[in-house]
Amino acid sequence: MANSSRIQNVVPRPGFSALHRLRKRRKGQRMRDPLDDLLLKTLTSQRAMEERFLQMEERRFQRDLDAEERRMQLEQRRFELEREHEFRMFNVFAQMLSILKQSHSGSSSPVAMPQGLDFSQALSEIEGMGGRGSNVQEMRVRPLAKRRVDMHSFCNPSGFQRSPYLSARGNFANVFQGSTEEGYKAYHADKYDEDKNPNGIINFGTSENKLCFDLMSKRLTQADMNLMDPSLLQYPDWKGHLFLREEVARFLTYYCKAPAPLKAENVIVLNGCGSLFSALATVLCDPGEAILIATPFYGGITQSVFLYGNVKLVYVYLDSKITGTSTRPFQLTVEKLEKALQDARAEGVTVRALILLNPQNPLGDIYSLSELRDYLEFAKRHELHVIVDEIYMLSVFDESATFHSVLGMDRLPDPQRTHVMWGITKDFAVSGIRFGTLYTENQDVANAVASLCYFHGVCGPIQHKVAQLLRDRDWINQVYLRANHARLKAAHTYVTDELKTLGVPFLNRNAGFFVWIDFRKYLKTGTFEEELLLWKRFLDNKVLLSCGKAFECSEPGWFRIIFADKAHRLQLGMQRIRKVLEEREQEILAEEKEQPCQSDQDGKADSTDEVIFVSRHQDNTCASSSSLGDLIGLLQQQMRSSDWLQKNTAEQFAQEKPEIYDVFSKLVGKQ
Numbered sequence: 033m034a035n036s037s038r039i040q041n042v043v044p045r046p047g048f049s050a051l052h053r054l055r056k057r058r059k060g061q062r063m064r065d066p067l068d069d070l071l072l073k074t075l076t077s078q079r080a081m082e083e084r085f086l087q088m089e090e091r092r093f094q095r096d097l098d099a100e101e102r103r104m105q106l107e108q109r110r111f112e113l114e115r116e117h118e119f120r121m122f123n124v125f126a127q128m129l130s131i132l133k134q135s136h137s138g139s140s141s142p143v144a145m146p147q148g149l150d151f152s153q154a155l156s157e158i159e160g161m162g163g164r165g166s167n168v169q170e171m172r173v174r175p176l177a178k179r180r181v182d183m184h185s186f187c188n189p190s191g192f193q194r195s196p197y198l199s200a201r202g203n204f205a206n207v208f209q210g211s212t213e214e215g216y217k218a219y220h221a222d223k224y225d226e227d228k229n230p231n232g233i234i235n236f237g238t239s240e241n242k243l244c245f246d247l248m249s250k251r252l253t254q255a256d257m258n259l260m261d262p263s264l265l266q267y268p269d270w271k272g273h274l275f276l277r278e279e280v281a282r283f284l285t286y287y288c289k290a291p292a293p294l295k296a297e298n299v300i301v302l303n304g305c306g307s308l309f310s311a312l313a314t315v316l317c318d319p320g321e322a323i324l325i326a327t328p329f330y331g332g333i334t335q336s337v338f339l340y341g342n343v344k345l346v347y348v349y350l351d352s353k354i355t356g357t358s359t360r361p362f363q364l365t366v367e368k369l370e371k372a373l374q375d376a377r378a379e380g381v382t383v384r385a386l387i388l389l390n391p392q393n394p395l396g397d398i399y400s401l402s403e404l405r406d407y408l409e410f411a412k413r414h415e416l417h418v419i420v421d422e423i424y425m426l427s428v429f430d431e432s433a434t435f436h437s438v439l440g441m442d443r444l445p446d447p448q449r450t451h452v453m454w455g456i457t458k459d460f461a462v463s464g465i466r467f468g469t470l471y472t473e474n475q476d477v478a479n480a481v482a483s484l485c486y487f488h489g490v491c492g493p494i495q496h497k498v499a500q501l502l503r504d505r506d507w508i509n510q511v512y513l514r515a516n517h518a519r520l521k522a523a524h525t526y527v528t529d530e531l532k533t534l535g536v537p538f539l540n541r542n543a544g545f546f547v548w549i550d551f552r553k554y555l556k557t558g559t560f561e562e563e564l565l566l567w568k569r570f571l572d573n574k575v576l577l578s579c580g581k582a583f584e585c586s587e588p589g590w591f592r593i594i595f596a597d598k599a600h601r602l603q604l605g606m607q608r609i610r611k612v613l614e615e616r617e618q619e620i621l622a623e624e625k626e627q628p629c630q631s632d633q634d635g636k637a638d639s640t641d642e643v644i645f646v647s648r649h650q651d652n653t654c655a656s657s658s659s660l661g662d663l664i665g666l667l668q669q670q671m672r673s674s675d676w677l678q679k680n681t682a683e684q685f686a687q688e689k690p691e692i693y694d695v696f697s698k699l700v701g702k703q
Contacts, residue, residue, distance in 0.1 A: 106533050205339055215567075215576045224574070226600065234605040237576040239330075239393065239545050241427070241461035241596040243519040247512055248461055251504070257497050264492030270485040271478070272301030272469075273492070276499045280469050283502040284454065287426065288437035298473055300481050301495070303466035305423055305455045306336045307488035308481075309387075312451060312470070313337035315480035316417050317384045322346045324373060324416070325387040326364045328394055328548075328583030328590070333387065346383055348372040349586040352550070361539060362395050362548075364403075366410050373414060385417035386410075391424040391435065394548050394583055394592040396541025398428065401436045405445070408438070412446040420452045423468075426459035426513065429520035430542035439471065448474045456498060458545070461516070461596075466490070467498055520545070520596060527595040530606045534613060545596035552589030554616045556623065563588040566616070575608040 194203055215237055224232035251257075263273075271277060277299040285294045302308050313323065319342035325333065326348040337343045348368050352361040369386070376383050388407060390399045399407070411418045420438045428435045437452070444450050455468035467490055472478050490498075501508075527547055531538050537550035555562045560581050566589075567579040580590035593609075595602065 215571055215578075218571060219576050222574075224601065224604075231574060233571070233574045233576050234601050234608070235576045236593045236595075236597070236605055237578045239458070239594055240463045241458060241516070241520075241545055242598060242601075243523065243596050244461040244512070244516050247515060251501065251507065251512075252462075252497060256500050259496050260493065261496070264496055266492070268489070268492060268495070270489065271482045272299070272485075272490065273495050273499075276301060276495045279499040279502045281471075284437075284439060284452075284469075284471060286505070288422075288439040290437075290439045291442050294439065294471060297475075298471050298478060300470045300472075300478055300485065301490055302468050302470070302481075302485055302488040303490050304457065304488075305421060305453050305468040306332060307466075308453050308468045308470050309333055309336035309419070309421075310340045311481045311484040311488065312385075312417075312419055312477075313343040314341035314484065315477060317341060317343040318382075319343070321382045321384050322376060323385045323387055323419075324348060324369065324376075324383050326350055326368070328362070328580060328585040329387075329389060330393045331582045331584065334584075344381075346372055346376045346381060347584055351586055352590075360397075362397070364399075364407070366406050369407070369410050383414075383416065385419055388418060388420045390420060390422055390438075391428065391541075391543035393424065393544060394546050394578070395539060396544045396546060396548065398433055398435055398541075398543050401441065404436060404438060404441065408445045408450065411449065415449070417449045417451065418446075420450070422452060422454050423458050424544045425454065427516075427520065427545065428543040429517040429524065433542040435543070451477065456501070460501065460512070465494060465498075467494065523595045523597065523599075523602060526599070526602055527593065527606065530610070534610060536613070545594050546592050547595060549591045549593055550589060551591050551613075552587070554613060554620065555589045556620060558588055560588045566612075567591070569612055569616070570609065573608045573612050575605050575612075577609075 195206060198206060219233045219235045219237070222232045223229060224234045272280075274296065277296040280299045280301070281294040281296045284290065288294075302311065313336070317323065317337075322344040323337060324346050327350060334345055337345065348364065349372075350362040350364060350368065354361070357365050357367060373383055386407070388399070388404075390404070391397065392399075408418055410416075418438075422437055425435050425437060438444070438450060439452055451470060451472040451474070453468060453470055456465065457463045457467070470478075470481060472481075521542075524542075524547070528538065528540065531547070531549065539548040541548075551563075551566060552558065554566060563579050563581060567577060570577050578592040580588065580592075583590075583592065597605075
C-alpha cells in the first residue's frame with residue numbers, strides 16, 4: 033500500500049501536462065526564430081548564387097560556341113587557301129608541259145634554258161629532294177645614284193616654312209622625320225588603354241618588350257638596388273664608373289662567350305645605343321663621309337649618324353629573291369658589300385665604316401660565324417671600321433637558333449677597327465632606362481668617344497642599378513631569361529599563326545621582337561606611295577605598324593610588326609589588322625574583275641621554306657607569256673613555300689590510291 037501511494041503521488045495532475053507542452057512549444061518557437069531567418073537568408077543567397085552560376089555558364093557556353101564557330105571559319109579559310117595553292121601549282125605545271133609540248137612539236141632542237149638555271153637542280157627542288165637553286169631572274173640593278181643615301185626620303189625642307197630662329201642645320205633637324213615619327217606622335221596622342229581608352233591606338237611599331245615588366249619592376253625595387261652613395265651624386269669618370277665597367281666586362285665575357293676575359297678599360301658607357309651610333313660616327317668619319325649598311329635596317333640609325341656628325345649612309349640593297357650566292361631572303365653577302373662600296377667610291381664618296389646588326393632589325397636574322405668572319409675580312413681588306421650592334425643578343429627565344437657574338441670569335445681579323453655595342457634596353461625590357469655600352473680595343477676610339485660622354489652620360493644611381501642587375505647571374509639565368517624567352521616564343525607563335533591563317537607571307541625567325549611581313553599582295557601598283565597609304569589605313573584603324581620605307585627596304589610592301597606585347601593587345605591588334613587586310617582584299621578582287629589580267633604578283637615572294645607564301649590567283653592569259661624558266665621558278669616558290677610536299681608524300685598516295693600507284697610505279701620502272 034505504501035508503494036501504491038507513492039505511485040499515485042508521481043502521477044501528474046490533470047491539466048498540468050497540456051500546459052507544460054504549450055509552454056515548451058512556445059519556448060521552442062522563440063528559440064527557432066533566428067535560425068529560420070538565417071536559413072532563409074542562406075537559401076536566398078544560394079538561389080542567387082545558382083542564378084549567377086547559370087548566367088556564367090550560359091556566357092561560357094556562348095563563348096565556347098563563338099570560339100568553335102571562329103575555329104571552324106579559320107579551318108575553312110585554311111582549307112580554301114590550301115586548295116587555291118594546290119590549284120596554282122598544278123596550273124603552273126600544266127603551263128610548263130604546254131610550253132614543252134609546243135617546243136617539241138615546233139622544233140627538233142632542245143628547249144633553250146635560261147642562263148644560270150640548272151634544270152636538274154630545279155626538278156630536284158620541285159621533288160623536295162635537292163638543295164636550293166638559283167632564281168631564274170636576277171634582281172634588277174639599282175641605278176647608282178639611288179644607292180646613296182637620299183636625305184629627302186626622310187624630310188622635304190621645301191615643303192615646310194623655314195624658321196628665322198633656326199640655323200640651316202636647325203631647320204633641317206626640325207623637319208627630319210618620316211612615317212615612324214608621325215605614327216609615334218599619333219600613338220602618344222591616342223594611346224590604347226583597356227579601361228580608359230579601349231578605342232585608342234595599339235602600338236605594334238615601336239620595338240619594345242612589354243612582356244616582362246612584372247619581373248623587372250620587382251627586381252629593380254629590391255633592397256640592393258636602393259643605394260645613394262655620395263660618389264653616385266658626383267661627376268663620374270666620363271667612360272662610366274669603374275665598378276660598372278668592370279661588371280659590364282664580366283657580363284659580356286660570360287654571355288658573349290669570349291675566349292679570354294674582357295677588360296674594363298675597353299668599356300665605355302653612354303645613355304643608349306643611339307648615342308653610341310652618333311658618337312662613333314662623329315669620331316670615325318668627317319662631315320660628308322659615309323658608312324656602309326645593308327637594307328632594310330633600323331631607321332633610327334640614319335638620324336643618329338646624320339643629325340650630329342653630318343655622316344651619310346651608303347645602302348647595300350637586299351631583296352627577297354634567291355639569286356646567285358643568296359640562300360635566304362634579304363641575305364647579306366660579301367659580293368653585295370663589294371658592289372655597294374665600289375659604286376660609292378666611283379661617285380667620289382669616302383666610306384669609313386660598316387654597320388652590322390646582329391640579330392638583325394627588322395629581319396630577325398642571326399649571322400653565322402662564317403658570315404661574320406667574311407664580313408670582317410671584307411672590312412679589313414678595305415680598312416673599314418666595323419660597328420657591330422648586338423643589342424638583341426639575349427632575345428634569341430628559340431633553342432634551335434644560336435647567336436654568335438663578334439666578341440666570342442677566337443681571332444678578330446682587325447681588332448683595332450672592330451667595335452661592339454650592347455645595351456639593356458631590349459634584352460631586359462627597360463626601354464625607359466637609357467643605357468648602352470661600347471667595347472673597343474682601340475684606345476684612341478675609346479678616348480674620343482669618352483669625350484662625348486659629357487653630353488651622353490648615365491646618372492650615378494642608374495649606373496649602380498645596372499651593375500647590380502648585371503651582377504645577379506643566377507636571377508638572370510634561372511628566372512628572367514627563362515620566362516622572357518618563353519613569353520617571346522608564345523607571342524611570336526600567336527602572331528605568326530594569325531598571319532598563316534590570313535595567308536600572309538613573312539620571314540620566320542627566332543630573334544628579336546619583330547616579324548618582317550610581306551603585304552605586297554595588298555598593293556595594286558607596288559609603289560612606296562601605295563605602301564604609305566596602306567600604313568595610314570592601319571593607323572586609321574587604330575593599329576600602328578612600321579612600313580618598309582622606314583627601314584629603307586628596296587621593295588615596297590614589307591612591314592614590321594612587334595609581337596612582344598600582352599595577349600589581349602595582340603588579339604585586338606591582329607583583329608584590326610585582319611579587318612584592314614580583308615577590306616583591301618575585297619577591293620583588289622573587285623578591281624581585278626574589271627581588269628582581269630594583272631601583272632605577276634606571285635613572283636614577289638621569296639622561294640625558301642622559311643617564308644609562308646600564299647599569293648592570289650594569276651590568270652592563265654597573263655601567265656601564258658611567261659618563259660619556261662619563269663614558270664619553273666614560280667613552281668619552286670609555290671612548292672617550297674608550303675607544307676604541300678609534307679602532306680602529299682608517295683607513301684600517303686600509295687595508301688590512299690594503291691591501284692593508281694601500282695600503275696605509276698610500273699611506268700616509272702620501264703623508263
